[in-house]
Amino acid sequence: MALKNYGPCSVQNCNLPRDRYRQFTSLAYNKAQKKGTYKTYPYLKIGQQLCYLHYLRIVEPDRGQKSRTPELKNYSFHQ
Template sequence: MPKQKTNQGPCSIYNCNKESTIFRSLTDNAFAKALAIRTLQQYSYLQINQQIYPLPQLSLADKIKKMTTIIYNRQRKESATLILEPNSFKKMLEESDSDLIEFFDEI
């Protein structure tokens, strides 16, 4: 007899509209890692063992590309001046894209 699939959804992430048959259970270990790197700030309502759609994690290259796009748009399209003060630069990036929150702490 085949093993019955235990992770059948639905996804516990608010407004998750992924049409997939692939779900994962949020484990203790994954929860602890997400807390450590502050990923759960966006999903603070999630609990251990809830069914979630596996969220793709952005690689360092993806984050650098997002950062570059933000800088380009601000300078070329919005004619904004370059921000040279590190804390202001970090704040500008984090306000522009939530995926870049804590980016500078990673690198």
């Protein structure tokens, strides 16, 4: 099976040696707009290829981070 996301990365001056690429879809565009990262890369167009590292930085910048609203734990014991 041939890979459809084969690069190169569409980020200007990207020379990172990568073997994984993602497509910049309309969903990815909407996520980047909501998270404010698209303004750094306004030249990107839907359908272009991004290396996986740039995809994560642009589309999923908060991936793997804990929630900003910690759950309050009740440690009081009532008898």
